[in-house]
Amino acid sequence: MRQLPLDFEPMAPAGLTQFIAQGNEEVLAWLMAWPDSAQPGTPTYLWGPQGCGKTHLLRGLASQALGAGWHVLWLGRQGFQSWDAPQEQAGTLVLMDDCESLDAPQQHWAFNLFIENAAATAQHEAAGGQGPSTMAIVAAGRVPPVDLPVRDDLRTRLGWGLVFALQALGEEGVKLVLEQECKRRGVRLAEGVLPYLLTHFSRDLGFLMDLLERLDRFALAEQRLVTVPLLKQMLAQETE
Structure with missing residues (x-):
């Protein structure tokens, strides 16, 4: 009989201080210093390959903005x-993620x-220039602004401000993120699980x-330690 785990999130989402910066120190420093690092009215755009941490950074900035008393959209x-x-009169931080995937109505809203x-x-x-600007925009996508498959007027606005190119982490950086x-989740991995993940998966x-x-979640349901055999069992069941 399998135990079904309750659908709880594992604590608070990872913030900027948990971001492994290897090769991305400049953008992390800029985000950590926000909003003091920003110019009023000037948007910021982060781009890089899938899995390089763009969404992590946006979520971390959202938490930082909320802590500073901003609205977040x-x-x-x-x-x-x-x-x-x-x-109610606080400033608003607008975060736009996956800009290359925005459909026509979303591009209109943006x-x-x-x-x-x-x-x-x-x-x-x-x-x-008295008082803070009431709105700031930070966006992210997989490609440089000039290559975004969006309407021309939006593409121009996404690219005219500050642009950071993010570097993908190497093997050691990915290992640190997973550890x-x-x-953070309280997950115990048996020896050999992380090397297996890094050598057998993207x-x-x-x-x-x-x-x-x-x-x-599978380990909780099975009430077992996370091992390579358990991982293989989960993947086998997912393909049945």
Whole structure:
């Protein structure tokens, strides 16, 4: 008889301080210093291959902004999500993820947010630069802005500000991320599991983190330590 684990998230999402920066120190430093590092009205765009940590960085920045009293709006291929700040008049951080996958209505929403950002910046400047700008935009995608398959006016706006190119982690960096995630989740891995993951599967962090989550839930249901045989058993059952 298998035990079904309850659908609980494993603690708080990983933040900026948990990001393994190897090769991406500049962008991490900029995000850690936000909003002081940002220019009012100037968007920021992060790009890099799948699994290099773009979504992790956006989520970490969302947590940082909420802690600083900002509203946060998230736009991605699955739609909108928003979190309100205690003060209604607080600034708004707009985060756009998977920009290459935005459909036509989402591209329209994104463009309108850029228009709103421009209006907020103009109002800020008209007030002599007093007080914080009321909106900031940070976006991410797999390709440079110029190569994004989106409408021309949105592509131009995504690319005219600050652009950071993210580097994919090497094997040691990926191993550190997985070890860190296991610690965060309280997952105990038997010796040999991490080397097996790194030699038999893609080093795409998104894929590996999803695999680790499934393995964690499967181990809880089976009430067993995470081992290579358990991993093989899970994968076999998933393909049945």
